[in-house]
Amino acid sequence: MSIEAINWALNHAPIPTNRKDASTLAITLIALANHSGPDGRDAFPSVERMMRYTRLSRRTIQRSLRSLEELGLIRSGNTRVRDAKIPEANSRPQVYNLVLSAKLSTASDQERQDDAPPTSTGRHQERLGASAATVGGVTTTPKPSFNRPRNRPAPSAPEGHSAVPPVCGQCDARDSDPTSARVVWLDDDHTSSTPCPRCAPQRNGGVR
Numbered sequence: 001m002s003i004e005a006i007n008w009a010l011n012h013a014p015i016p017t018n019r020k021d022a023s024t025l026a027i028t029l030i031a032l033a034n035h036s037g038p039d040g041r042d043a044f045p046s047v048e049r050m051m052r053y054t055r056l057s058r059r060t061i062q063r064s065l066r067s068l069e070e071l072g073l074i075r076s077g078n079t080r081v082r083d084a085k086i087p088e089a090n091s092r093p094q095v096y097n098l099v100l101s102a103k104l105s106t107a108s109d110q111e112r113q114d115d116a117p118p119t120s121t122g123r124h125q126e127r128l129g130a131s132a133a134t135v136g137g138v139t140t141t142p143k144p145s146f147n148r149p150r151n152r153p154a155p156s157a158p159e160g161h162s163a164v165p166p167v168c169g170q171c172d173a174r175d176s177d178p179t180s181a182r183v184v185w186l187d188d189d190h191t192s193s194t195p196c197p198r199c200a201p202q203r204n205g206g207v208r
Contacts, residue, residue, distance in 0.1 A: 001035070002036050002038045002040070004038045004039075004100070005034075005036045005037070005040050005043075005098055005100065006030060006033045006034060008033065008040070008098065008100050009026070009030045009032075009033040009098070010030065012102075012103050013026070013029055013073055013102065013104075014071075014073070014102055014103065014104050015029070016071075021063075021067065024054075024056065024064050025067055025071075027053075027054045027056070028050065028054060028056070028061060028064035028065065028068065029073060029074070029098070030053075031045060031049075032045065032068075032074065032096055032098060033098060034053070036096075036097075040098030040100040041077055041078075041097045042077055042078070042081045042095060042097070043074075043077070043096045043097070043098060044081075044092075044093045044094065044095040044096065045093065046091075046093045047061050047062065047093065065094075065096070072102060073098065073099055073102055074096045074097065074099065075097050075099060076094070076095065076096065076097070077096050077097040078095065079092070079095050081095070167182065167199060168196060168198035170184070170196070170198060171183060171184050171196035171198070171199055182195065182196040182199035183195055183196055184196050
């Protein structure tokens with residue numbers, strides 16, 4: 001068995017798709033490739049074996065082999081290897097060489113790829129002409145959730161007013177407190193305070 005020959009029969013052998021027997025030719029060619037070498041040579045499975053592989057009749061197998069020869073995909077091969085392995089002359093099958101140089105044309109390759117269903121989201125987007133962040137022209141990038149504090153936008157200052165500066169860290173204020181509420185307590189009972197000299201310097205000096 002040859003992976004190279006089977007890959008050629010599956011993906012590259014130029015079997016005309018407009019023939020009614022295209023699928024029959026394809027499976028017959030794969031059956032031959034299963035018995036060839038990496039270079040496609042010396043494939044000589046018996047007709048009975050190929051019938052078992054393909055579930056086709058003897059006559060259909062023989063007709064398919066002739067058609068593959070006419071298409072230039074196989075040709076008669078050297079019988080020396082076969083004769084060395086099968087001493088009985090009356091049970092020796094025909095030897096075939098697969099023409100691995102026969103390839104699908106570039107246009108045919110492209111047509112087959114275009115007709116195939118997309119195998120990934122990226123390829124589907126590329127065929128639709130959409131960007132990597134879109135599917136069918138609709139943006140799929142998730143928007144951030146504002147339920148998380150780090151995703152919330154910073155509060156903007158009212159028109160005509162400057163933004164509230166951050167707390168200095170030395171007073172008892174919080175970021176949400178206005179500058180008028182940012183004070184430094186003068187006693188442990190929190191009964192006397194003075195405006196924070198850093199957060200509210202314009203009000204510094206007054207004691208309440």
